[in-house]
Amino acid sequence: MITVRVPGDKSISHRAALLAPLAVSESVIRGLSNGDDVQTSLSVMNSLGANIVSENEADGGITIRVDGGLNLQSPDSDLVLDCGNSGTTARLLAGLLVGLGVGGVLDGDDSLRGRPMRRITYPLQAMGGRLDCLIEPERLPFRVSPRASGMLRTLRYRVRTASAQVKSAVLLAGVAGRVGVSLSEPARSRDHTERMLAAMGVPVDFDPMRTGAGEVRFDPGAWDGRLEGLEFTVPGDASSAAFLLGAALICRRCLRVENVGANPGRTAFLEVLEEMGATIAREAHPAGGGEPVETWVLTPPDQLEPFEIGGDRIPSLIDEIPLLAVLASRTSGRSDIRDAAELRVKETDRIQALATNLSALGVVVSEREDGLSIEGSSKPLAGRVLSHSDHRIAMAFGVLSLDKEVKIAVDDPDCCSVSFPGFLDAIEVFGEDL
Ligand code: S3P
Numbered sequence: 006m007i008t009v010r011v012p013g014d015k016s017i018s019h020r021a022a023l024l025a026p027l028a029v030s031e032s033v034i035r036g037l038s039n040g041d042d043v044q045t046s047l048s049v050m051n052s053l054g055a056n057i058v059s060e061n062e063a064d065g066g067i068t069i070r071v072d073g074g075l076n077l078q079s080p081d082s083d084l085v086l087d088c089g090n091s092g093t094t095a096r097l098l099a100g101l102l103v104g105l106g107v108g109g110v111l112d113g114d115d116s117l118r119g120r121p122m123r124r125i126t127y128p129l130q131a132m133g134g135r136l137d138c139l140i141e142p143e144r145l146p147f148r149v150s151p152r153a154s155g156m157l158r159t160l161r162y163r164v165r166t167a168s169a170q171v172k173s174a175v176l177l178a179g180v181a182g183r184v185g186v187s188l189s190e191p192a193r194s195r196d197h198t199e200r201m202l203a204a205m206g207v208p209v210d211f212d213p214m215r216t217g218a219g220e221v222r223f224d225p226g227a228w229d230g231r232l233e234g235l236e237f238t239v240p241g242d243a244s245s246a247a248f249l250l251g252a253a254l255i256c257r258r259c260l261r262v263e264n265v266g267a268n269p270g271r272t273a274f275l276e277v278l279e280e281m282g283a284t285i286a287r288e289a290h291p292a293g294g295g296e297p298v299e300t301w302v303l304t305p306p307d308q309l310e311p312f313e314i315g316g317d318r319i320p321s322l323i324d325e326i327p328l329l330a331v332l333a334s335r336t337s338g339r340s341d342i343r344d345a346a347e348l349r350v351k352e353t354d355r356i357q358a359l360a361t362n363l364s365a366l367g368v369v370v371s372e373r374e375d376g377l378s379i380e381g382s383s384k385p386l387a388g389r390v391l392s393h394s395d396h397r398i399a400m401a402f403g404v405l406s407l408d409k410e411v412k413i414a415v416d417d418p419d420c421c422s423v424s425f426p427g428f429l430d431a432i433e434v435f436g437e438d439l
Contacts, residue, residue, distance in 0.1 A: 006302075007253065007434060008261045011246045013038045013066050013239035015424050016169070017266065017296060019093045020201045021235065022046035023101055026055035026075035027181065028205060030234035034294075037067040037239050040424045042091040049086045049094060050075075053107070065427060066239075073234050082108030082150050090114050090352060090394075090423055093170055095145060096125050097198075100174030103134030104181025108151035110139070116352050116394065118145045124166075125174040132178055132186075133157045157182040164190040166347060167219065167320040169270070173198040176223055180207055180232075183225045192317040193219040195270035200295035205232040213269070237294035240266035244324045244397075245425045247274050250303050251328045251404045252435040254283060255335065260303045264290060267299035273321035275301070277314060277329055281336065282306030309336040311381055315343030323347060327401035330359045334368040335408060336381030346375040352423075353393035362390045362402060366413065387412040396423035403429065407436045 018038040023046060025032035037043055039061075047057050047069065056072040086109045088095035095111050099122075102109055112118070123143035126136045134157070135150035157178065164171050167190040176198055179186030199211040199221055210222040246262045253260035267287070275285055283303055290298040309332060314322065322329070326345055333340035348355040360372035366388040369380035390413050392399035399420050406413040421428040 006259045006261055008263065009249055009431065010064070010263050011241040011249065011265065012040065012425060012427075014242040014266045015040055015042055015244070016093065016195060016197050017201070017239050017294065018043040019046045019091070019097065020173075020197055021069070021239065022050055022057065023097055023177070024201055024205065024232065025069070025071035025235055026050055026057065026073070028071070028073040028232045028234040030073045032071040032073065032234040033068065033236050034071070035062065035066065035068045035238040037069055038242060038424065039065050039067050039426055040422060041089065042094065042423050043067075045087070045089040045091045046094045049088065049098060052084070052086065053109070082110070082148055084109045086111050088113040088117060088145070090116055092117060092120055092352075096122075096170040096174045097177055099125050099129060099136065099149060100177035101181055102149045103129045103132065103136070104157065104178035106152040106156070106182070108149055110146055110148050112146035120144075121350050122147065124168065124171045128160060128162050128171070128175050129178055131158070131162070132160045132175070132182070132184065134178065157184045159185040161187045164188055167192040167194040168347075169194040169196070169198070172221060176202070176209070176221065179223045183230060185222070185224045187222040188220070190219045192320050193270055194320045195268060196221070197268065197296070201235070202232075204237075204295040205235060207232060235294060240264055240293055240296055240298040242266065242424065243268070243271040245428075246301065247325045247328050248400045248404055248425070248428065249431060250278060250283075250301070251332055252407055252432045253303050254278065254281070254305045254309060254332060255404060255407045256435040257305045257307070258435055259305070261300065263300045264298055265301060267297040270321050273318045274325035274329065277312050277322065278303070280312045281309045281332065309381070311336040311338035311340040313341045313343075315341070315345070315376070319344050319347070324397060327355055327359060327397045328404060330363065330377060330379060331401045331405040333379040333381055334363055334386070334405065335383065338381055340379050340381065342376040344375055351397075352395040353398065355395065355398065358391070358393055358395065358398050362398070365389065366411070383410065385410045389413075390415045392417045392420055394420045396420050396425070400425065400428055403432060407432060
C-alpha cells in the first residue's frame with residue numbers, strides 16, 4: 006500500500022486568498038496549494054493593498070496570515086493585475102472588483118488571453134460594472150473602471166453552461182457590492198465560494214447536497230456586511246489526488262490518499278473509477294472551512310473496464326477528464342466522453358490536445374465537438390506528447406507513461422507546477438518494482 010497526501014485544494018486556496026483580506030478580523034489558513042496559480046491570487050491581492058503573509062510549511066503547503074479590514078479606497082484603474090495562467094483568479098477577481106467599485110486592468114499569459122471572458126463580463130455589466138476589453142472583444146486584458154459605491158443593480162441570472170467561475174464572479178460582485186443576486190445553472194458546479202462565504206457569516210442560500218440543476222441566492226437583507234475571519238486547513242486537492250489514483254490504476258498498486266477535499270461537486274470521477282473496476286473505500290474526517298474531508302483507499306482491478314460519461318456529471322469531473330481519457334486508452338473496450346465542450350476553452354483545447362496526443366501514441370480515438378471516443382487496448386504505445394503548457398494534459402500523460410508498455414516524451418513537464426509542484430516525484434514511486 007502506498008500512502009500519500011496531495012497539495013491543498015487549488016479552488017479553495019484561491020477563494021481564501023480573495024476573501025480573507027475582506028474579513029473584519031485576522032485569518033490564519035493552513036495547507037494552501039503551493040501551485041503557481043494560487044501564488045498568482047496571493048500576489049494580486051497584495052498588489053491591491055492586502056496584507057497576506059505567506060509561510061512555507063514543512064510538507065510543502067503554505068500558511069497564510071491575513072489582516073482583515075482591507076479597504077480598497079484608492080482605485081487606480083491603470084493598475085495592471087497579472088493573473089498569469091489562472092482563469093479562476095481573473096474571473097473571480099473581476100467580480101470582486103466590480104462589487105467593490107475598484108478599478109484595475111486584468112491581464113494574463115497567452116493562454117489566459119485566449120480564454121472567453123464574455124461569460125463574466127456580460128452578467129457583471131448587467132449589474133452595472135464597467136468592463137472594457139482593451140485588445141480583443143471579450144478577452145483579456147480588460148479594464149474594470151472604478152465606481153462610486155452603492156450603485157450596483159441586483160441580478161437574477163440563468164447561466165447557460167454550468168461554471169463555478171461565472172457563478173462565483175457574480176456572487177462576489179453581489180456580496181462585495183451588497184446587492185442581491187440569484188443564479189441558476191443547468192447542472193451543479195462546485196460550490197466552494199458559497200461554502201466559504203457561509204463560513205464567514207454571509208447569508209448565502211444554497212443546498213450543498215443538491216444534485217442536478219444548481220441554484221444560489223445572496224440577499225443582503227438584514228446582513229450587517231461583516232465577513233468573519235477564517236481559521237482552517239485547506240483539504241488536499243481532489244483533482245491532484247485523481248492523478249495519483251490514476252497512477253495506482255495503471256501500475257495496479259493499492260493507494261491511500263489522506264485528507265482530501267470531498268466536495269460532492271468535485272468527486273464524480275470516483276464513481277467513474279469504480280465503473281472501471283476500482284474499489285474505493287472512503288473514510289470521513291471532520292469538515293474544514295465548511296468543506297467535507299475524506300481519506301480514500303483504492304484497490305485496483307486486474308483489468309480496467311471502459312466507461313461512458315456525459316450530462317449532469319460533467320461539471321463535477323471536468324478537470325479529471327484528461328486523466329480519465331488516458332485511462333480509457335488502457336481499458337478493454339471503447340469509452341465515450343460526451344457533453345464536455347467546455348474542455349475546448351480550458352488552459353488549452355483539451356479535447357483536441359487529448360485526441361492528437363493519444364493518436365500520436367497509436368491509440369484509436371475519434372474527436373467530436375463535445376468529446377471523444379477512445380478505444381482501449383493493452384498494446385504498446387509510443388510517441389511524443391505536446392502538453393501546450395497545460396498542467397492537466399502534462400500530468401495525464403505523465404500517468405500514462407508509468408505503464409510498462411508505454412514510452413512517452415512529454416514536452417513541458419514543468420507546467421505541472423501550475424497546480425501540483427512535485428508531481429513528477431510523487432508518481433515516481435508508482436513505477437518502482439514491488
Ligand atoms: C474552477 C472552476 C472550473 C474548473 C477550474 C477551477 C474554480 O472552471 O475547471 O479548474 O475554481 O472555480 P469553470 O468554472 O470554468 O467550469
